[in-house]
Amino acid sequence: MPQIFHRSTNTLSRxxxxxxxxxxxxxxxxxxxxxxxxxxxxxxxxxxxxxQFSHKHHVGDDGIDCRYCHQTVETQASAGIPxxxxxxxxxxxxxxTSPYLEPIRESWRTGKPLLWTRVHDLPDFVYFNHSIHVxxxxxxxxxxxxxxxxxxxxxxxxxQMEWCLExxxxxxxxxxxxxxxxxxxxxxxxxxxxxxxxxxxxxxxxQNQNVMTSCSTCHR
Amino acid sequence: MSKNKPPMTGFRRAPLKKTIGALLLAxxxxxxxxxxxxxxxxxxxxxxxxxxxxxxxxxxxxRGTLAVSAPVAEAGAAKSEFPFAITAEVLARxxxxxxxxxxxxxxxxGDGNGMIVQRGFKRPPSYHEERLRNSPASYFYDVMTxxxxxxxxxxxxxxxxDRWKVAAYIRVLQVSHNAKIEDVPAAERAKLEAADAxxxxxxxxx
Numbered sequence: 001m002p003q004i005f006h007r008s009t010n011t012l013s014r015x016x017x018x019x020x021x022x023x024x025x026x027x028x029x030x031x032x033x034x035x036x037x038x039x040x041x042x043x044x045x046x047x048x049x050x051x052q053f054s055h056k057h058h059v060g061d062d063g064i065d066c067r068y069c070h071q072t073v074e075t076q077a078s079a080g081i082p083x084x085x086x087x088x089x090x091x092x093x094x095x096x097t098s099p100y101l102e103p104i105r106e107s108w109r110t111g112k113p114l115l116w117t118r119v120h121d122l123p124d125f126v127y128f129n130h131s132i133h134v135x136x137x138x139x140x141x142x143x144x145x146x147x148x149x150x151x152x153x154x155x156x157x158x159x160q161m162e163w164c165l166e167x168x169x170x171x172x173x174x175x176x177x178x179x180x181x182x183x184x185x186x187x188x189x190x191x192x193x194x195x196x197x198x199x200x201x202x203x204x205x206x207q208n209q210n211v212m213t214s215c216s217t218c219h220r
Numbered sequence: 221m222s223k224n225k226p227p228m229t230g231f232r233r234a235p236l237k238k239t240i241g242a243l244l245l246a247x248x249x250x251x252x253x254x255x256x257x258x259x260x261x262x263x264x265x266x267x268x269x270x271x272x273x274x275x276x277x278x279x280x281x282x283r284g285t286l287a288v289s290a291p292v293a294e295a296g297a298a299k300s301e302f303p304f305a306i307t308a309e310v311l312a313r314x315x316x317x318x319x320x321x322x323x324x325x326x327x328x329x330g331d332g333n334g335m336i337v338q339r340g341f342k343r344p345p346s347y348h349e350e351r352l353r354n355s356p357a358s359y360f361y362d363v364m365t366x367x368x369x370x371x372x373x374x375x376x377x378x379x380x381x382d383r384w385k386v387a388a389y390i391r392v393l394q395v396s397h398n399a400k401i402e403d404v405p406a407a408e409r410a411k412l413e414a415a416d417a418x419x420x421x422x423x424x425x426x
Contacts, residue, residue, distance in 0.1 A: 062335045065320040071377055078267040089372045090324075093341050124262040 041160060046152035047117040050103045053153070059184070060148035066140055066182050077129040081116060084108050119153050120144075127220050136204045137175035138167070141184050148184040168212040172197035175204065302357055304381075306388050314389030317382050321374055330393035342370040347390055348397045360387040 038044050058064050067073060069082035084107040095101050107114050122128055133143075140147065145156030157163050167174045175197060176186060187193060211217060265272040304310070319328055327334040330347035337343045345352060352359075364383045367373040378386060404412060 062324070062339070064324050064335075067320045068324065068377075081268060083376070085372065085376065090336055090341060092372070093370060094336070094339055118268075123260040124264060124266065125259050 036158060036160070038158075041155075041158040042121075043155050043158055046154045047119050049117055049153075050114050052100060054151045055147045055153055056149055056151045073130045074134050075131050077131065079130045084114060120155050120159060122159060126218055128218070134181055135178075136171075136206055137178060137181070137200050138171075139176050139181045139183065139186055141186055142167075142174050142176075146184055164218065165213060168217070169209060171206050171212070172201045175200045175206070302384055302388055304384070310385050311389055311392055313382065314385035314387070315392070317378060318386050318389045321377050322386065325371070330390060330397070344369075344371065347394050353394050353398075357384070357387045357391065360390050 034040060058069075059066070069086055070079040071082075073079035084104060087101075087104045088108050091101055091104060103114060106112075143157055147153070173193060176191075177196075177200065180186060180188070206212070318326075323334055324336045325334040325341060325344055326332055326347070327337075332344040332346045347353075361383050363371065364374045364378055364386065366375075374383070401409065401412070
């Protein structure tokens with residue numbers, strides 16, 4: 001009785017076993033990496049806003065403190081979106097006839113708030129509080145990047161859980177002195193994070209890793 | 221089972237349908253997992269979400285502010301003194317709030333030449349002019365509360381307490397702007413003079 005399979009099928013079977021493994025592994029690998037791309041996380045994607053507000057101009061050029069507009073960032077969960085009145089504090093006189101600012105003046109006349117598009121949209125099953133981060137030494141630019149250089153506003157981090165955990169597992173790599181929280185250029189030269197970080201963690205009484213990475217710390 | 225059809229046929233068909241349905245559902249949920257729906261966008265009220273913008277009734281007082289604001293506001297009215305003792309912490313808070321909310325126009329020195337003024341906003345008076353140096357602290361409190369001229373009210377940005385603290389810091393600016401080197405405590409004087417020597421160009425004591 002002749003052989004059913006030709007000798008070359010031995011090679012073929014080995015190659016096909018290996019290539020199936022490679023292809024399946026590759027597809028899984030690609031899928032996990034796609035989830036990390038800005039296409040999914042929306043990082044670096046500027047959002048269309050009712051008014052083309054430029055942080056670069058207001059923060060970078062004019063030097064207005066973050067808290068002039070985001071006034072609850074130190075005390076509440078939400079940093080605070082400024083009211084139309086906050087815009088009008090200056091724009092009652094500056095660019096008072098600019099067509100770009102007409103939506104603001106309309107909101108001022110009618111009392112209807114502007115509907116800004118949310119840039120950092122965390123999933124609803126995440127509990128996030130700005131004030132605790134600010135008071136424990138996490139600076140604005142650590143999460144929001146160089147907002148003073150952004151003509152339009154975009155997020156620079158993935159906002160994915162692995163990114164949150166990067167800091168919750170090792171806060172000493174990211175915390176900074178409390179008087180530097182609102183500084184955009186950070187880390188400053190001469191600041192040794194490896195030496196100062198652990199000291200600050202102790203000084204701020206930042207909880208241990210068990211608490212920081214417990215499910216209910218962020219999901220509640 | 222009691223119908224005329226053979227029971228086995230009817231018995232078999234249902235689970236097959238169920239299995240296919242379950243498989244479809246499973247594959248659907250696998251693909252839908254990447255769509256950022258469901259749990260990501262829950263129908264609950266969060267800050268700034270539509271429906272969460274409830275306007276408080278007229279005369280509502282935010283929790284924790286009544287006990288502070290009423291007596292403080294009364295004590296300060298039409299007096300040159302402050303309603304509470306001025307400590308280093310009070311002045312530090314005043315400086316902090318001043319630099320955030322006031323400095324854009326009034327400048328960190330209080331001379332009324334802040335960045336917003338340089339951009340074309342109406343120039344506010346300098347704190348160092350005679351009229352304002354002689355004004356009671358409650359005057360600054362009043363302007364912060366109600367606004368004045370081109371300046372809007374800052375009662376939405378500065379709590380009652382903070383307004384008094386900012387007024388105290390305005391006093392600090394006024395005093396320091398007209399201070400002589402003899403006014404500085406001897407222990408601190410060396411520090412100033414050292415800084416002065418380090419920067420030969422800025423030879424003034426200011």
